[in-house]
Amino acid sequence: MKITITGGAGFIGSNLCEYFLSKGHEVVCLDDFSTGHHYNIEPLMSNNNFTILESDIRNLDDCKQAVEGADYVLHQAALGSVPRSLKDPVTTNEVNITGFLNMLVAARDAGVKRFIYAASSSTYGDSEALPKVEEVIGNPLSPYAITKYVNELYAGIFSKTYGLETIGLRYFNVFGRKQDPYGAYAAVIPKFVIQLMNHESPVINGDGNYSRDFTYIDNVIQMNELAMFTSNPEAINTVYNTAYGDCTTLNDLVKYIKEYLTAFDAAIAQVPVIYGPQRQGDIPHSLASIDKAKRLLGYQPNYSMEEGLKEAIDWYWKNLKK
Structure with a gap:
């Protein structure tokens, strides 16, 4: 085709x-x-x-x-x-x-x-x-x-x-792989991954209890x-x-990212998280x-959020680690 x-x-x-x-x-x-x-x-x-x-x-x-x-x-x-x-x-x-x-x-x-x-x-x-x-x-x-x-x-x-x-x-x-972690409008997962890889504190908008249906x-x-x-x-x-x-809170998301990244760099577990103001236009929860x-x-998703996140973090570490 x-x-x-x-x-x-x-x-x-x-x-x-x-x-x-x-x-x-x-x-x-x-x-x-x-x-x-x-x-x-x-x-x-x-x-x-x-x-x-x-x-x-x-x-x-x-x-x-x-x-x-x-x-x-x-x-x-x-x-x-x-x-x-x-x-x-x-x-x-x-x-x-x-x-x-x-x-x-x-x-x-x-x-x-x-x-x-x-x-x-x-x-x-x-x-x-x-x-x-x-x-x-x-x-x-x-x-x-x-x-x-x-x-x-x-x-x-x-x-x-x-x-x-x-x-x-x-x-x-x-x-997932190839998602741009840089720029003013970078999505939350690649942005947090790169920040933590560089031992920088990710900033969560709000209290971290907002949730999303993250999709690999x-x-x-x-x-x-x-x-x-x-x-x-x-x-x-x-x-x-x-x-x-399925849905994952931002707090849990950061916990997973830190957990998976510590397999490459144990010091990442000690990087603190910063909480900022809630972002305008955001909805509290999203679940499909x-x-x-x-x-x-006949859709049957092959990757859970956790499985996809492990794959994505592996890709970022191999391709974008400075």
């Missing part, structure tokens, strides 16, 4: 590129490298089935070039981060909504078989119900959350109006593959929680029901 992966130089996108190339597929990676990195895809450049387009999804012509002849689109390109969207809602909107619409139009016009896109658990907003069930959402709490919900609405319209098959995957706090990258790859190749008509033109189906994905896609 020919697969177009937008945001293919980013954390999730580059893992998807690597995986589908290993399965013998042809992969076109579109990325503007605003948040992605050349080093994520450098090992793939020698593969004759891999093409890189340094392009911007805000440009419709770039999107059309990227999907020409594609069987599937895996749309990962977006400006993530709730704090970033609060600081710059305009750019977040341009990339996440205008760029998303451009990709839908390009995919429709190119006649792709299916459009699978990265949705977000932020869509649940202020809904306090746990676990999170796909059909029950609340009001968005950030510009980023609004953009990801609008993506779902647009995908639904394109399915109904134009017959474009779409599947949205609501990612829950994905982590290989579970996300599995969900993308299942969404691509499912032949169940009931399984398409809908959205799925993409998670492990994965029953729908199990029932309609």
Whole structure:
């Protein structure tokens, strides 16, 4: 198959590129490298089935070039981060909504078989119900959350109006190899891992009792593959929680990270944790029901949070230890 992966130089996108190339597929990676990195895809450049387009999804012509002849689109390109969207809602909107619409139009016009896109658990907003069930959402709490919900609405319209098959995957706090630990908007796991590796104190926002459904990258790859190749008509033109189906507090997360890192450096056990103010736009708890994905896609996550965290820490130590 020919697969177009937008945001293919980013954390999730580059893992998807690597995986589908290993399965013998042809992969076109579109990325503007605003948040992605050349080093994520450098090992793939020698593969004759891999093409890189340094392009911007805000440009419709770039999107059309990227999907020409594609069987599937895996749309990962977006400006993530709730704090970033609060600081710059305009750019977040341009990339996440205008760029998303451009990709839908390009995919429709190119006649792709299916459009699978990265949705977000932020869509649940202020809904306090746990676990999170796909059909029950609340009001968005950030510009980023609004953009990801609008993506779902647009995908639904394109399915109904134009017959474009779409599947949205609501990612829950994905982590793993190649996730960037640096920068102002680094995700919590790689940021904490690098800080502790350097004997620096991680800063937890709030009292550490907020919890998340941390989801290892290989579970996300599995969900993308299942969404691509499912032949169940009931399984398409809908959205799925993409998670492990368990939650971990930030306090427990740091405990696990310190425990696994001390296998490499015993001094890390003595690094203290700092507690700071609660972050604006954060929800207290996030826990996914994965029953729908199990029932309609046959999803069975292969990695628990702890198993994935051990793999991720091993990767960071081998690749990023100074």
